[in-house]
Amino acid sequence: MQACNRAIIARMESPVPLIPQLGAHLVAAGGKRLRPLLTLASSRLCGYKSTPENQRHVGLAACVEFIHTATLLHDDVVDESNLRRGLASANAVFGNKASVLVGDFLFARSFQLMTADGSLKVMAILSDASATIAEGEVLQMVTQNDLSTPVDRYLEVIHGKTAALFAAACRVGAVVADRPEAEELALDRFGTNLGMAFQLVDDALDYAADQQILGKTVGDDMREGKITLPVLAAYEAGSAEDRAFWERVIEKGEQTEADLPHALALIEKTGAIATTIARAQAYAAEAVDALSIFPDSELRRLMTETVQYTVDRAR
Template sequence: MKHIDPEDALNALVELVADDLLACNRAIVARMDSPVELIPQLAAHIVAAGGKRLRPLLTLAAARMCGYSGLRHVNLAACVEFIHTATLLHDDVVDESLLRRGLASANAVFGNKASVLVGDFLFARAFQLMVEDGSLRVLEILSRAAATIAEGEVLQLVTQNDLSTTEERYLDVIKGKTAALFAAACQVGAVVAARPDAEEVALAEYGMNLGIAFQLVDDALDYSADQATLGKTVGDDFREGKITLPVLAAYAAGDEDERSFWRRTVETSEQVADDLDHAMLLIVRRNAIQATLDRAATFAAAAKASLEVFPDSAYRRALRSVADYTVCRAR
């Protein structure tokens, strides 16, 4: 795969939908407003922390690639971002995370109760936007994605600390908790453009495969990046006993001493100060990061292949580059 500069790939997409993105950001700010002061304060905290707006960008670009010339996709992109932000707020509480995008997480600043309740508020705002759009098909796609995300998070909880988890089961987790929203974000772009079912399916497949690749890379970065790059505390997955592909690959390839280490630290959560460093050493020794990135590259390639049903355009080229960027950000 040729090297893609992450900033170049994203900037190309941002430039293509610049006016739409400005409108989307205005919609996000407007819908975060509330007479209850803590709600916009907390919501603004997580929005101010940055984030690439990748999911709403996908909605905006998919709609334009499908020839849509209206404005429905702007509010739907905002809806997608609200669903995503709500899940971040809830996830950070569940994971007891102290950092998000390199800054103090909302729960660290405002507390767990406020984070959960404002997450609920943002979910409610998302559903208001879906209803205002007026399309039962859009409501079906996005509401199903919201339910699937919750199922993915619960499945991750069920597989936590379980080294017998299969790769297939692990992929089910990330399809639910991450990729489902990518898929829905892309699919609604075809819906608002009234495109044929085949194009809806193609965009959903693009988003699903892109989302899987994205999460695989995130899981690799948790054992290979520095904190500034990752935007959260390195090793959080290890400390929480989350079952991710780097761990599964290192465990499968390890000798009995190594497997004993993984059982102690991940299955029984008996960890001491140097265990994270040793875990990262074992993951390097067993080439588990590269194995994870290779799997991510496979899904990124599948995402690009899904776009072949669409004619060549600047939007299609940008979406293809984003698939490459997803993997290359770990290189």
């Protein structure tokens, strides 16, 4: 991870001063670096032997982080978010134009890293994931403010915007290790289910977390009219009066300062968080099962613990 972080910082360099300035802001904000960590762990799980001259897994881990960070920059502009990882978001500090353009720069850097790796298969996996992320974000925008959205459509959204990159981050680990397709597919399944669990928990935390712990403003999803499982579950289980409330704040976007506390009370009353976490736990179990193709090892146990950590964030 230290080598990966060095690669990220090095690739943030540019003769255009604003780019490294905004990059330094992103690096200072930290983050879990979970996606690049999964690339490194998956490659090691598959027996990849790195040497000082052969650090493909490090370059691809940095590539995955650039894809992720580019989407975050664009997301914060679309969502008009002011907080990211507990600090002022890049768009709040540098403005929307800079965030969009530097996001484009990071996407371009990610493709430079893909081509530097030299594998068409790796490029296909990561470029397909990039396209799927964009589709997921557009689908989320289309479903915004629509309480008639089926749960399956919501799951399609989070698969696109989150799980696809988790899956790709894991799958390329098997590719660089030159492992059989069965192991590639197992890691793809692991990443997909981990990503689904991760996003479900994130959506639950938006209605259940301490803002300082969450690192972003609690209730952002409601203010933006996003359709997430906690809202769908509360709407489905609510009374006629409860449903009228959700229709006003989500579909019509008519919100007051008193609405968030009331929304949190309805979420708690209907058990919507428990419903969401139960769904996340089911995906987490699938992720753990996907690793059963690999021999028992400390690394496999650590990856299993990562799955559990993802779900435990909501406790």
